[in-house]
Amino acid sequence: MRYLLIVISCFFIGCADLASRTHHQPAGVLAAKPLYRDPVFDGAADPSIIFNAAEKKWWMFYTNRRANVPGLTNVTWVHGTPIGVAESVDGVTWNYRGTVNFPDNIPGAANVETATYWAPAVLEHEGIYHMYLTIVPGIFDNWNHPRTIVHLTSRDLIAWEYQSTLPLVNNKVIDASVLRLADGRWRLWYNNELAGKKTFYADSNDLYHWQDQGSANLPNERGEAPLVFFWQGHYWLINDLLGNNGLGVYKSTDALHWQRQPSDLLAIAGTGVDDQNAGHHPEVIVSGGRAFLYYFVHPGVNAETVYDQTPALDVKRSSIQVVELQFHNGWLVADRNAPSYVKLLPGSHRQ
Template sequence: MKSNRSAALAVIGFILVFSPALAQKKGHKAPVSKAATAAAKPAPKPLFRDPAFDGAADPVIVWNKQAGKWWMFYTKRRATDTTATGVTWVHGTRIGIAESSDGGTTWQYRDTANIGYRPHPGYTHWAPDIVEDKGTYHMFLTYVPGTFTDWNHPRVIVQLSSVNLQNWRYVQTLPLITDKVIDASVFRLPNGTWRLWYNNERNHKSIYYADSPDLQRWTDHGQALNERGEGPKVFRWHNQYWMIIDKWQGLAVYHSTDLQHWQPQPERLLEAPGQGPDDQAIGGHPDVVVSGNRAFLFYFTHPGRSKANPAPDNSIAAKRSVIQVVELGFEDGKLTCDRDKPTFVQLLKPR
């Protein structure tokens, strides 16, 4: 009796262990998890296009706890609006949302964010950054008070809050050093307080910063980096801190051990054109998601602005922009990336 039971258990164990391999040998696919599927195929190029205006830019990627999906927030530039004059096509914009159910490999358009801060006609929303703390999401959004034909107008960074990432309530306008600031990047410091980096357009577009003990009270501390650039992104990877900024000639990289003193990396990222569809121009204004021991750089390009085949200035082809993704590498203490190498994205659920 005992020997028969042992034999039966052995057969069951053999089936459980070897049946997937046998099924594959016979030409049948063994079942795989959703996470494995996400990593089994490379991300498409382009990764995402805005279906309304074909002007997706300035991405930020956030885990939606309630939906159990990754959400992408981005600036909805009005690239295909033929009535727009001057630079009005990058004003009067809202924030779009796309979502991914497969760990960031593919993205589908969902909606525009319902942002409860629109005090001026033709209001403009740009370049959000989002952090989560104690069940509440906090958005730091560039706000421009109208739709303008030039760049000579004030802009501020406003803070909003949400419990579902869809509906956003105005909290405050941040007390920063000047009235012409853009592109917030927020990071939690090792001591539990928060730091926000931004672009000060009145000081040669250099990078400034402000600190908060609680995401409510903010104190501006002045210049963080005496470099001209936009879209700072700060993150931690390989036991040090990194800041990437958009230099309009690729992405400049800086590293730090204390979040105060920043050392430049000689090589820029995404300066050389890629070969893939819509990826043959420089990369701009990125987000970085560190997931496990891997890091993924989400960026946008203007496909019609490639050096090899530029579209006419102010044409729809020159205005349109798309989101792309590439995996970061780390070699000899430097960040690297190969935009022509297939990118197998696998964003894990945050712990």
Template sequence: MAAKPLYRDPVYDGAADPVIIWNSKLKKWWMFYTNRRATAEGETGVTWVHGTRIGIAESSDGGASWKYLDTAVINYRPDKGYTYWAPDVLEYQGTYHMYLTYVPGTFTDWSHPRSIVHLTSSDLFHWEFQSEVKLTSDKVIDATVFRLPDGSWRMWYNNERDRKSIYYADSRDLYTWQDKGKALGERGEGPKVFFWKNKYWMLVDVWAGMVFYSSDDLVHWKRQDQKILGEPGTGAEDQAIGGHADVVVSGGRAFVFYFTHPGRRKDKPAADNSIESKRSLIQVAELKYDGEKISCDRDQPVMIRLAKNEINSRAAQ
């Protein structure tokens, strides 16, 4: 049974934006996450959400429990105080690819540029810079990449210059991308695209829980009325909204790995700008599908043992 909370970062207690991937060499599951500096002292404004690294945790029991390993070694550091956010990681033909949000410094506000950079690795730990992905604006974050039926690739991301709408771009080889414009007209961030129950799904963080969209062609998306993780749970440190998640499909079941700020519960909110209000952690819940909509009961115990990625939810089926 999965631990609750599932994972806390021992460095700054600020784990957020998780992505889960099978490490085929070590035969273990790895979690990459934004290592927010929640417990850092002397921070002003939102500097604690900048200057962040990408943490790595490891699971030897199929995702039920996780231990901290280290931060990813990324050889792209062109600016003083550089910031890494929200990685998406996939494997293709023996090479791991990371699409990472990069911010050129540590800033007190949200007004500065950010880009998505492409990195590759042979071991999931050491990452080599390939390029800055040329997208529609100079403020783009939160990439997710999915393989299309014809073997090409599609990236969805958040364009902050257009009311934080979701945009997309296509590639034949994971290296060269062509921007295609807006995918969704509604605001949201942290899109995650996956295949499950003979449908394509996109899960989007709308800052009041998360919303599912379904599609038959990966172009036209239908919004599901019911959100998930918008209402408080009763489990340990799970009373605030869930956000920016990953979804792993295994054995026909789907699991949502999400982060939450336990100190931001509505009934007992922590003081503004306190460590308790900043810290974040990772939880997991199982998704259910009734033939019409996806639901999620965050209070139910999660019996999880992810197998070796026998279902590739990042590719068209």
């Protein structure tokens, strides 16, 4: 009888433990750390993720810095960069697909062999894919050269057509982020380097014709890579703070007037593999009421504290990571050391 009671007790304890774990574990696939490393240059950065409806896969477009190429002086390794493409059926397991074959009529990038492509922002509207891409007209060993944002379109995410160079505030602009507002207009946020790395914006009714609106007037702001999405009844803007200081967060009810979150995201190094540094250049996919933040890390920058010997090129390489955002007391929280279970529903995006 005592044995029977022990067996019954163990059964119910086991069921309770399973129920507890099932209750607390979010739906989805457990993401590995790192999530993705580029197999060619090992410099994956600036991810932009979109669902390819024809292939029923997620595609990630990213700046592919030439991190493992020896002999590149100063900042030439972050110039001459192609746009890499990886694909995934679940947003977790990513396989390298290749690079984007851009047309040769893009102003400033006529020589595709020596052009610099940065920070793609990709979206879909009415069966057309749109990319807003930063162009630098060559390979340089310093930052003192023009940068523009161009608009390209595609029906399959493979063949792209140049549409225009956006008429923004000057010719030192980078890092576009585009979102459709509640009233149907489109808004593009970007980094104005000549204004001290501040965020500016432009508006459009059709994604093709843009009118620059000037400063976004973010409080206490100096950073780059502004990323805007709508979640939990607010517009959110996350930007990459300069240096290794993580991501700044702002929220708004109208996408015009912004409030700064008291704490930053991903400023403290994580404990997972290749997560030992601040997070950079965000992407967010809102899916099924949940929000998943993709970001990149330079894990080798602090590698001396982990390894006895660090190859010189290791400080340049970068890895893509993901963490689920949580909404707590009106603000965003991201626990990069907790297991991240990702579930992306087909057709999900940032709004």
